[in-house]
Amino acid sequence: MLPFSYERAETLDDARKAVSDGGEQPPTSAAVQFIAGGTNMSDYMRLGVNRPAHLVDINPIPDSSLRTIAITESEVRLGALVRMSEVEDHPGINQRCPMLAESLKLAASRQIRNMASLGGNILQRTRCEYFRETSWPCNKRDPGSGCAAMDGFNRQHAVLGTSDACIATYHGDFAQALIALDASVEILGQAGSRRMRFAELHRLPGDRPEIETVLRPDEIIVAIAVSLPAWAARSGYLKIRDRQSYAFSLASAAVALDLSEETVRDVRIALGGVATVPWRATEAEEALKGKALTEETATKAAEIAFSGAKPRQHNAFKVELGKQTLVRALMDVGQMRI
Amino acid sequence: MNEAAPRPKENMGEPLPRIDGRLKVTGQAPYPADIPVNNLAHAVLVTSEIARGRITALHLDKARAVPGVIEIFTSESLHGDLEKPKFGPASTSIGPLHDTKIWHDGQIMALVIAETIEAAREAAMRVTADYDEEKPSTGFGSEGTETVAATEASKQFKEDVKAGDFNAAFASAPVTIDAEYLMPTHHHNPIELFSTTAYWQGEDLVVHEPSQNVHGWKVEIARQLKIEPDRVRVISPYIGGAFGSKGPVTPRTALVALVARRLGRPVRCVVTRPQAFTTQTYRAETRHHIQMGATQDGKITAFRHEGWEVTSRPDPYVVGGTSTTGRMYDYGSVLTKVFLVKADRPTPSYMRSPPETPYVYALESAMDEMAVALDMDPVEFRRINDATHEPIEGKPFSSRPLMECYDEAAREFGWSRRSLQPGSMRDGDWMIGMGCATAIYPANIAPCAVRIILTDDGRARVQTASHEIGTGIRTVAAQLTAEQLGLDIGAIEVEMGDTRLPAAPVAGGSNTTASVSSAIMKACGEIREKLARAAVTAKDGPFSGQDPHSVVFREGKLVAGNASQELKDIFELLGSGVIEQYSEFRPEATSPEAVSKLYKGKMEMVSGEKGEMVKYAFGAEFVEVHIHRRTREIRVPRIVGAFAGGRIMNTRTARSQLMGGMIWGISSALHEATEFDHRSARVVNRDLQDYLVPVNADIQEVTVILVPEVDKDANPAGIKGLGELGNVGTAAAIASAVYHATGQRIRQLPIRIDSLIG
Ligand SMILES: Cc1cc2nc3c(=O)[nH]c(=O)nc-3n(C[C@H](O)[C@H](O)[C@H](O)COP(=O)(O)OP(=O)(O)OC[C@H]3O[C@@H](n4cnc5c(N)ncnc54)[C@H](O)[C@@H]3O)c2cc1C
Numbered sequence A: 001m002l003p004f005s006y007e008r009a010e011t012l013d014d015a016r017k018a019v020s021d022g023g024e025q026p027p028t029s030a031a032v033q034f035i036a037g038g039t040n041m042s043d044y045m046r047l048g049v050n051r052p053a054h055l056v057d058i059n060p061i062p063d064s065s066l067r068t069i070a071i072t073e074s075e076v077r078l079g080a081l082v083r084m085s086e087v088e089d090h091p092g093i094n095q096r097c098p099m100l101a102e103s104l105k106l107a108a109s110r111q112i113r114n115m116a117s118l119g120g121n122i123l124q125r126t127r128c129e130y131f132r133e134t135s136w137p138c139n140k141r142d143p144g145s146g147c148a149a150m151d152g153f154n155r156q157h158a159v160l161g162t163s164d165a166c167i168a169t170y171h172g173d174f175a176q177a178l179i180a181l182d183a184s185v186e187i188l189g190q191a192g193s194r195r196m197r198f199a200e201l202h203r204l205p206g207d208r209p210e211i212e213t214v215l216r217p218d219e220i221i222v223a224i225a226v227s228l229p230a231w232a233a234r235s236g237y238l239k240i241r242d243r244q245s246y247a248f249s250l251a252s253a254a255v256a257l258d259l260s261e262e263t264v265r266d267v268r269i270a271l272g273g274v275a276t277v278p279w280r281a282t283e284a285e286e287a288l289k290g291k292a293l294t295e296e297t298a299t300k301a302a303e304i305a306f307s308g309a310k311p312r313q314h315n316a317f318k319v320e321l322g323k324q325t326l327v328r329a330l331m332d333v334g335q336m337r338i
Numbered sequence B: 001m002n003e004a005a006p007r008p009k010e011n012m013g014e015p016l017p018r019i020d021g022r023l024k025v026t027g028q029a030p031y032p033a034d035i036p037v038n039n040l041a042h043a044v045l046v047t048s049e050i051a052r053g054r055i056t057a058l059h060l061d062k063a064r065a066v067p068g069v070i071e072i073f074t075s076e077s078l079h080g081d082l083e084k085p086k087f088g089p090a091s092t093s094i095g096p097l098h099d100t101k102i103w104h105d106g107q108i109m110a111l112v113i114a115e116t117i118e119a120a121r122e123a124a125m126r127v128t129a130d131y132d133e134e135k136p137s138t139g140f141g142s143e144g145t146e147t148v149a150a151t152e153a154s155k156q157f158k159e160d161v162k163a164g165d166f167n168a169a170f171a172s173a174p175v176t177i178d179a180e181y182l183m184p185t186h187h188h189n190p191i192e193l194f195s196t197t198a199y200w201q202g203e204d205l206v207v208h209e210p211s212q213n214v215h216g217w218k219v220e221i222a223r224q225l226k227i228e229p230d231r232v233r234v235i236s237p238y239i240g241g242a243f244g245s246k247g248p249v250t251p252r253t254a255l256v257a258l259v260a261r262r263l264g265r266p267v268r269c270v271v272t273r274p275q276a277f278t279t280q281t282y283r284a285e286t287r288h289h290i291q292m293g294a295t296q297d298g299k300i301t302a303f304r305h306e307g308w309e310v311t312s313r314p315d316p317y318v319v320g321g322t323s324t325t326g327r328m329y330d331y332g333s334v335l336t337k338v339f340l341v342k343a344d345r346p347t348p349s350y351m352r353s354p355p356e357t358p359y360v361y362a363l364e365s366a367m368d369e370m371a372v373a374l375d376m377d378p379v380e381f382r383r384i385n386d387a388t389h390e391p392i393e394g395k396p397f398s399s400r401p402l403m404e405c406y407d408e409a410a411r412e413f414g415w416s417r418r419s420l421q422p423g424s425m426r427d428g429d430w431m432i433g434m435g436c437a438t439a440i441y442p443a444n445i446a447p448c449a450v451r452i453i454l455t456d457d458g459r460a461r462v463q464t465a466s467h468e469i470g471t472g473i474r475t476v477a478a479q480l481t482a483e484q485l486g487l488d489i490g491a492i493e494v495e496m497g498d499t500r501l502p503a504a505p506v507a508g509g510s511n512t513t514a515s516v517s518s519a520i521m522k523a524c525g526e527i528r529e530k531l532a533r534a535a536v537t538a539k540d541g542p543f544s545g546q547d548p549h550s551v552v553f554r555e556g557k558l559v560a561g562n563a564s565q566e567l568k569d570i571f572e573l574l575g576s577g578v579i580e581q582y583s584e585f586r587p588e589a590t591s592p593e594a595v596s597k598l599y600k601g602k603m604e605m606v607s608g609e610k611g612e613m614v615k616y617a618f619g620a621e622f623v624e625v626h627i628h629r630r631t632r633e634i635r636v637p638r639i640v641g642a643f644a645g646g647r648i649m650n651t652r653t654a655r656s657q658l659m660g661g662m663i664w665g666i667s668s669a670l671h672e673a674t675e676f677d678h679r680s681a682r683v684v685n686r687d688l689q690d691y692l693v694p695v696n697a698d699i700q701e702v703t704v705i706l707v708p709e710v711d712k713d714a715n716p717a718g719i720k721g722l723g724e725l726g727n728v729g730t731a732a733a734i735a736s737a738v739y740h741a742t743g744q745r746i747r748q749l750p751i752r753i754d755s756l757i758g
């Protein structure tokens, strides 16, 4: 592990100012980087994948804007330092939007969720094996070196949103619930604060897979805001994985349904484990709107969701699995009693 | 009594809790890398990034620049001070730094030594290499491998067993099957990381390292370092999981010792989890071809089992399970052949039930396929082909409680509720499947020495260089000694895992309980004899003039009829405060020098197939799977196994071994596989995130039934090993349940969603 220095930020201002050399590089290759729960950062530092020279610990910042879960009639605001387990345990969230709580409950292990923050969670980096072991060529870790996964053992890799440079999956579960509900993020940087749609935070790999988000190195995520229509109570997160707990998804689906009788008034669909970024399946949503929710319409929507899939040698099964996961999630959520 | 502590049935010992359990769960058991050592230097391995070729240059400047780096050892540092490891006692003949040739991915290229582990790690990451790279072969299906017959490649593998005229029998069989099965590479991944801590006391070397074979290691480490074996002490009292991975000594150990000598200070090297995937051993992937022929009424007439096993280029490690599969049923005719496929890979080695796990998986899968071909219940099919004599040499089984195991497990499982047709059982969206398979493991035994020190206060200390790898042998040794000497188990201390102690065999082949218990029984018998003799020859004691064999030992006393006398008083008669009894146990079929050879690192293990009778432990496993009709996740709500292993020393530790075995069996069926990048012959999943083993949520009901069995013909103590029985057959039972649920026959492990979908 590279020697590094470590600083505890006492205020939000301290934190954003600690990163003076913002520069043009993405936060993940900046000299100064933030650490929250550290479950991703310290792991990847030990592997030599993340190599910050200086760490700014944002945990000591007392601001309630970073630490509280505030729930109103129409919205929930989640501070970036709220721990995953706090949200999964929150009765209001479980009731008003089960998908949010479930996407967290089904992630990692309880020990990790007690430590990991929501801000860190949405910024977690891919688990691509070739990315995590530094002896392989990897465009994301070492731009221009090539992508070992492309023609290698790519069973866990993405089939949607891939590029010729990178096919790494975005593994986070919570982000699928957020993108489905069109959440927004509050960001504070040296240039002041800004708010953006969560859907705009992550970047497709394209030919620059090392740039994962639109954040600048000095920018801190302060909070996440999610609007909660009444029908978000009819929502769920289905995660399919190689074992029943403590594994990243092979395919997952976050689904919320606004039903009038059998008819779909509105629907939100996001797909995890199969795409390079948090993935909202808008065309599949459109295909369902105004229709009755049946196996047939659900299957049709799933076909549409995966129509652009580009499988590689070992991950071809994810196309069929992804479709089946979505159909199952739609049918399960459709049958929920709320 | 509770589920974890089953009530003993006939020929079973009490479920006493582990005497070291509290130490382990409270983190106080000192594992080798925990031992505090003064002035310690830390070593970190640098491993190759290619699988085949030659190192043309190592660039060390950036690594040397890391503050705290003491030294970097490379192939230029040995100066002939280290012999190459010897395949056999050592895991491989590939030397750690002996030359610049690369035989496999992740081969040791250098060792960085620094004042702190962090500095050593950072420096190790900064070492870069230039290579002259050649195209490597991963294994099956790769170009450039070399296939050789195991009998020709290895002296250890003596023969391809056969019987009768297979070709004729197969050609004329009315029902036949012909199938191939694949089990992938597995890595042991014990939770305790591999480590070596070495220091010198003058000319003497002390090595703290988790080991399943301290005496064997002592001799091989000494040979590599060119010193006398007696100068080496290997200490390994606690082992955090082994499963065979700590059986043969790996190339790192003597190198670390050499570095400690050169630096004149203690050195510790902890191998990282990813490095363990290439510098330690593994289970070779195996491919099996089985042909079976049977009559319409289910009698097998022909059985052929061919196996292909991946090994390294230089070392002919043979898994070779045909000697067990060829003897399993009453086949009529048998033809077997084992081949090695040499590739650019590290040398594989033992992993829990080395031959049986893959070979019985193939055989039992084929048995299930044949039962289907015959439209027959798979249990009944096995009953029809049950044997009293094995078919190869026609020798009788010392006992053969296989069908008792089937019947008990089937009853507990509710096998009669299973419908024969695949895909016929459902629970909503979940397809239900049920399957079963045979477990078998040879009853092996080896020479063993023990010292028991009994003091006049009624306390005893048992010393033997055996190995507590988690099986519970330390507890069993204490329990047996207590029982034999009429003492409370709290009065017994057990010392193990140290070459200063009397020699014991490798903890492998499930021989430990039989071997160590036999030695303890012998030593205790001799102690009792001494004490009883003193008691009956005393002038006017309560036992004067009685037959010494009428005296029994109970609650710290000697007892005969109504009379009793305290141990203390007998010691007084002896005029001594201590009896120090050293005893050697030597199985009948071994040479007179068997025990002295044990001290020299050579073991004569008597395998279950040797002798007038063949000796095996048996079991039957039944499993239920649920598979989602859409997403095809496979769940295992319950598994039931019934096992007969001769005398059971402690029902708690026995159950724990068998339960752990079945869980591993589930793992091998559904989760475990080391994945390779076939372009580079390199391991892709090098940690426990990607090398999956089940978590709690994957394991639901696991039921272990201990079937009472008395088998005095297996060995005088009547003990058969259980440690490697539980995981044999499980994968086949699960594959058969998956077939029953879905109608899909998957012949390649692990069976995952991608095996069943799309
Ligand atoms: C064994 C294991 C299993 C896991 N399984 C799952 C799973 O199944 N599903 C799943 O979704 N996740 C899983 N995870 C990932 C886990 O959820 C993330 O590691 C965790 O959420 C990261 O949060 P953290 O607070 O620890 O982030 P850190 O490690 O502290 O930081 C992660 C990144 O975010 C940046 N960062 C953190 N906070 C902020 C902020 N407020 N503003 C700007 N930048 C910030 C850091 O600089 C860093 O780049 C798993 C992790 C492990 C180790």
Ligand code: SF4
Residues within 6 Å of the ligand: A126, A128, A129, A130, A131, A137, A138, A139, A140, A141, A146, A147, A148, A149, A150, A165, A166, A167, A168, A209
């Ligand atoms: S998929 Fe992306 S992260 Fe993985 S090796 Fe290729 S470039 Fe690197």
